[in-house]
Amino acid sequence: MSTAIDNIVNQPYKAGFHTEIETDSMARGLSEDVIRTISSKKNEPDWLLEFRLNAYRHWLTMTEPKWPNVRYPKIDFQDIIYYSAPKSKATKKSMDEVDPELLKTFEKLGIPMNERAALAGVAVDVVFDSVSVTTTYKEKLAEYGIIFCSFSEAVRDHPDLIKKYLGSVVPYTDNFYSALNSAVFTDGSFCYIPKGVKCPMDLSTYFRINTQDSGQFERTLIVAEEGSQVCYLEGCTAPQFDTNQLHAAVVELIAMDDADIKYSTVQNWYAGDENGVGGIFNFVTKRGLCKGKNSKISWTQVETGSAVTWKYPSCILLGDNSVGEFYSVALTNHMQQADTGTKMFHIGKNTRSRIISKGISAGKSNNSYRGLVKVSPKADGARNYSQCDSMLIGDLCGANTFPYIEVANKSATVEHEASTSKIGEEQLFYFLSRGIDSEEAVSMIINGFVRDVFMHLPMEFAVEATKLLGLKLEGSVG
């Protein structure tokens, strides 16, 4: 029966192909000159170059974080390509101008770039290596006053907004990778929802790393004005290489009074092979600021890829009565390592947060939940509920939970629950003895385990995520 568990966890990575496309790549290495070149390639204003250089100078004084429960070879930051873009015209007016090779790539990945063929109700920004290649439904969204475009376009067309909010939630001084990202980021998505507007469709960014040895450093910035609402989706894949690639993104969300941002991620970066060769180092800083009263930010993430994941989507609950949520499924298999969780900072009165984390470990992987709930002295009536569940498949994997709770207000209520279970022989035997084969049994058990999280995903994403878990676990149970 052990072979049956094995067969279910081991499936080839379907997004692992590489697209042959002419690129405009810079030489490896990082210096002030490299940053100046990136900035001038993108025709950036001086203030942005200044921001980058300040970040770079600060980064030089910093050291890599050592506290995550992950192990990986030392990264040579001079051996990374910091800029790589498919070679073609600067901006596309229509899909017809997009390189057919690119269209084919995203077609293969099932990403709708063609608006006519697109899933109804989703606008997509597509980022290929260092640059955004297209954004769909831009005009339609503009009718509502919604801005949804690549970060580079936003810098060009909406410099005041970018200047006002860039680095306002995640300053470049925040951590080693946010400093690096601030110095060298090349593109990403920007989204602005004006006052009182409920975004009529889901917005989505799809990230693809294509070039070997290139890093991907994108930024996402979402601003939801008073009383507005937006639902945002993010997906990621990369080809299969036997070298590691670095992905160090920064995501900043800002919600004003009564605004509501829902941010969902399905992360499927290449995870390396079963011996741990290759794969993405996913070192990402995501943070949302509930700036206004009654605002709400909700993170949902399904983390299935990457060789190493280091990621803590967080909420700063500044506005009174604001709400932060974190729903997470992190799956690791083979030699994958994940150290992921969230931080909830309760600052305003009657702020509430909810954390539901589900870790699934298979193979020889290691999966850690790390979370911080911090209640400041002024956060009267703050409430938090955390639930961290781990599931082990097989005997060689590991699961850890590191919850940190700091409470400085006596009226706060903080609850934490944790459990660890194992898909063991007894559970499988129970299903088998009812005629259900082991593959179906495992998928049913896993889907049951993640149900509390998947119900927070938009429908199409939930379907995709369910399939992905099945693929990722194929061959691991038996």
Added chain:
Amino acid sequence: MIIKNAATILSVHNLVASIDGTQILKGFDITVKAGEIHAIMGPNGSGKSTFSKVLAGHPSYTVDGGTLEFKGQSLMDLEPDERAKLGVFLGFQYPVEVPGVTNGSFLRLAYNTVQGARGKDELDPLEFDDFIQSKLSLLGMDASFLERSLNDGFSGGEKKRNEILQMAILEPTLAILDETDSGLDIDALRVVANGVNTLHGDSDAVVLVTHYQRLLNYIEPDFIHVVDGGRVIKTGDKSLAHELESRGYEWVLDENRSRAA
């Protein structure tokens, strides 16, 4: 009931099985025919629960010898799910809890899988809802059972009822109920026994594995087998159960020892 010339459902001969290198079954024999109810009794550690697991194909046990036939077909090389599809059902002593998987979806998948194997039509969720109502009422369960996670947070009695509910929908030819009476209060015991009696008919057989005679007041067996040291050491009719109840197991074991000597 004992029926003349009934078909043999289970035929076990000289079965030897071990776990982690320790031999538990040491020449187990039993023959069960259609329509019959058998009780396997014995002291703790005698091998009676092991027998039920080996019969269902539990992967921790290795069969070292003997024969194990279901309706004339050897079960030896069949996986547990294949045995279940043929009509073998094990009612668990300790049903596992599976959080997040709803009881209803589990029951429907099990039902449809077994139905499919029998060449019968599968039921969609609405049809299945209708189908299962009568089975639920047989066991005094209400529909909210279907919405709950499989065995998760169920009381001992609820878990055992849920086992019999599965027996009711899967309609096995051979049901082995492992210590179904343990942990049940008298009311739950009645409900469970009534369920088994209602489900049992001329063409199927039931094997009760139990430590106590109590269950046998509600489900009347045709044969009683006393197990010790991994073998059946005495077989009798219902009266044997009463004798065991009043005199304990010791005299049967003594009798067996003196016979061996």
